[in-house]
Amino acid sequence: MENQKTIVIAALVENKPGVLHSVANLFRRRNFNIESITVGHTEQKGITRMTITVSGDEKTLEQVTKQMNKLIDVIKVTSLEPENIVTRELALIKVSAPDAKTRSDIINCVEVFRGHIIDVSPETLMTEITGTPDKIEAFLNLMKPYGIMELARTGLTALSRGIKSIKIDE
Numbered sequence: 001m002e003n004q005k006t007i008v009i010a011a012l013v014e015n016k017p018g019v020l021h022s023v024a025n026l027f028r029r030r031n032f033n034i035e036s037i038t039v040g041h042t043e044q045k046g047i048t049r050m051t052i053t054v055s056g057d058e059k060t061l062e063q064v065t066k067q068m069n070k071l072i073d074v075i076k077v078t079s080l081e082p083e084n085i086v087t088r089e090l091a092l093i094k095v096s097a098p099d100a101k102t103r104s105d106i107i108n109c110v111e112v113f114r115g116h117i118i119d120v121s122p123e124t125l126m127t128e129i130t131g132t133p134d135k136i137e138a139f140l141n142l143m144k145p146y147g148i149m150e151l152a153r154t155g156l157t158a159l160s161r162g163i164k165s166i167k168i169d170e
Contacts, residue, residue: 006035006055008080008087009065010166015041015048019102023050023083024069028065030055036155044168047075080158081083090128090154091136092118093118095107096147097125100112113139125151 013019017039020039035053042049051120052060068077097103103125110117110127113135119126128140133156140148160166 003057004055005058005061005133006053007061008082008085008156009050009052009054009068009077010080010158011050011068012042012044012075012166012168013048013050015046016073019048019073020050022073023052026067026071027052027054027064030060030067032060032064035093036153038155038157040157049166049167053156059132060148074164075168080160083147084161084164085087086161087132087156087158087159088130089133089156090130091140092152093128093140093143093148093149094119094124094126094150095143096123096149098123102146102148106143109142110114115139124129 004043011023013023024034024037032054035055037053038051039048041047054064056064065077065079068074095106099105106125107117107125110129111130112129115127116131117125118128127143129136136153140151
């Protein structure tokens, strides 16, 4: 596709079985790849927030947002303005650390990135890094020479800055 851009969509949905499937199926039917999706409870009882990162051309992305709004269990959908949001992602990274010097080097990198060592074994260290996707990519690039044994990333989650928020109209 030409003029591809990445957008972050925030959706408030009913907290019940099958909603995630309906939303994912909508993207499948439109032949979109969801780059990341995070789902969790909100401050409102019975309401779940989905944060979906997807790439495509502007017209098609606009269609997907409109079609999401038509799904029965979707309460509200908005495309977040990239220049006006705070984004975070969590990564758990298990790295090979067979000796004291390697361990020390990895621990120093984790401290610089304001991460945490969350598990230690005789051969590995498991780290937790939270931040923007760029920060996580930079940390992963530092860890590659040590040997990344396992990686789990949550995907992007985001909120608008300031007073603006996605809420149910009351």
